[in-house]
Amino acid sequence: MKYIKMLFLIFIGIILSFIICSANPLSIEQAVEISIKQNPKIIQASHQLKASYEKISQAKSSYYPQVDITESINMTTNPMWAFGTKLNQENIQGTDFDPAKLNDPETSKNINSTLSVALPIFDSGQTLHNVRQAKLGEKISSLLIEKTKQQVIADTIIAYENLLLAYENLSALKSAIITSNAHLKIVNSRFKNGLSVKSDLLRANVRICSLDQLFLQTESQIEILKSVLNSSMGIPIDTSFELTSRLELKKTINESLEKLSEIGLSNRAELKQIEYQIKIAKEEFSKAKALHLPYVNLFGNYEINTKDLSGSANNYNIGAMMTINLFTGNRISSKEREAKELFNEIEVKKKELTQGILVEIKQAYLSAQSAYKRVCAAKNSIKEAEEALRIVKNRYEEGISNIVDLLDAESTLHKVQTDNLATIHDYNVAFVKLFLACGSINETFK
Template sequence: MPAFLRFRPSLFLLPIILMLPVRFVFAAGDAGPPLTIARAIEKASRQHPRIEAHDARVDGAKARVTQARAGFLPRAHVSEKFDRTTNPMWAFGTRLNQASITEPDFDPDRLNNPDAIQNFNTVLGVTWPVYDRGQTRHGVRQAEMGEVAAGLFLDQARRQVIADAAVAYFGVLIGQETLSVVDQSLKSARAHLKMAQDRFDGGFVVKSDLLRARVRISQLTQERFQAESGLAVARAALNAAMGEPVDREYHLATPLAAGNGIDTPLEPWVEASLAHRADYLGMKQQEAIAAEEIRKTRAAHLPSVDLFGNYEINSEDWSDTADNYTLGAMVRLDLYSGGRDAARTREARAALKDIRALLREMEDGIRVQTREAFLQAKSAWGRIGAAGAAVSEAEENLRIVSDRYRNGLLTIVDLLDAEVALDQSRKNRFQALHDYKTSLARLALVTGTIDETFMGEGPCCIH
């Protein structure tokens, strides 16, 4: 079978391909207001649903502090009760409370078989836990540490959202550059198709050269469709990262530029990670809360002291009332709780052991994540330079090969190989740029140094 027949299925696309413009107009790429990376990050940190959720958790933590502190304060209550009884003891006591006892009330028959009596009872009571075995004091400390932990987790969530928005922004940029590379390749391929057509018309090459050039355009056109769909997905991902509707359109205004390289060695980055990672610091707060829980359960074995007072009004029909008051103090010591308090202490110790094990695992993970992001950034930075040189060499190679093919010194296969090499070198350069930018975002995230000022131009400052 002749070689050119192996490409015959692609020939059905030729009428459509040859009618396509050199550069497609991709609406989502050009429409909409300009969007810088700084603006994208600002939008994400302000309106992403994850931030809203963590804000609510911080509000909940603040409310728990207020609840815990309320344990230091006295509690006041008022109650109103109505009852009607023929119970001998309660009937006589009710008359006493109403200050309505008369001499006939001491008649044994009346004492044993009293008439029904009703009573309206109003009570204003106050209780004050002067010492509750330290439960409130320890609870306040835990609630305050919980508020700090919630704030730290909010910070980490904001940093994660910022990193996600930056990575999504770079994803759109690489999608645009990929589309641009394919368009450049299509332009070059059409020029070479014309060259092959001229040489074929002049009888200098066989028809297979012409067919190979057309198939190359067919392949690039399919690549362009894929690049367009990939760019559309990247734009939707960026909108989601910013907390915007996924179909909103923006024109990205920050270019995909190399920026600065990393000169700082690895160790300061690792130290920054352990010092600034908000989620790690939040887990340290959880460790402190668990340690406080042990002290809280131990204090449960101590006595408690409460003050109380009641002011009471009793009346049968509100035509006449009687009042009284009660003041007192109570000391209570639990002698036996069925092992409950001791079991609570063992449970708290187990929880602390669990958190400390997770902290060790998290610390090792942070060290690995920092090392990985650092080395990936260094690797990508080196690839940028190498890929840039490769692009220049591939462009020069294609120029030479094109001239030699035009003069009949090389075959169409050599020309197409040179095209593919240039196409791949351009993609490699943009991919290296993208990888460096995303590695910088991840490095700033894992070290806890990323914030709203992140631009992806170079490494963040290590404090």
């Protein structure tokens, strides 16, 4: 039964290999390139940037005349409005001055067409400050794309590394299953020859069952990780591909922690964004203070009035208006204080963000250093575990060692192999997170 299971697993492995080979090849660089073009988060950030352009146009619109046309129709028996309507229609008759008609007029109908123009000459600097704030907002949106792109690149690389590790673990399990089945043959032969007890055979079978379960779990994990990588690239989650990059150490870190911290504080998009937020807060404070200044507007109206479209009368009205605020119940002063508090809040937020970035860089740096040391320490462990297994196997065949020693040696070799793969993976992930924390990861990152 165990041999049938082994053959079945090998058959499944061959089928999977065939499927993988028939899929599209995908290197880690290609995965990053695809994610930059198709990841929804980057596309969302691009739309947000385009929206910020429109906010600039909206702010600038206050520099230009505002032109409106209005069409209305109304009927009234209000004495004042009824008489005024006839005046606007240039339709006053002598009989209209009859006190009885003035006090109780008939229904008066009017169709009005009005073209109005308003031109702000000076709006206490509100438009100027709004335009400046909109331009700063556009720069923040531009930095959001940079920040999002870096995060997507890091997520894609990490997803690729996770999938590579799962494939390597699957390969290690295949080797472990083959080794365990070879040892099972030895145990079975010794049992048939009366050189070992049945419990040895049962232990060997349990070991293979355990590896079979791990194999199936790893296969399931691979499918999940493929979906995660596809999602990061912005493609259908069931897309098949063949990974062409290998699980190997990225270049070593040559920069000191101090240098990396300096790079991070210089490059991080979040810090640049908060600098622009501080400028926006300053503009908001200046805008609030400017509300004490006067408003000066030019305006003009041209209107046509008619009762039934058979005849019409027209008139115009042009003028200038200046408004100076004398008292608003402390509304303007309150806006100044509010803007000042918001400015102070952002200043504190900047300090908090700076500290957070430094902690993030230090954590990623130490994680990478620790993983690299573990990689170096694990290099010789595999050879030693292989040699130990060979010795124990020979001793078991000679009847010197027992089944527990053999299975322990098997487990140790498999653990050392997977631990070595995990340390390489952990270093690569820490390496990516470190340069993400420094704000220096981009599409050319390797």
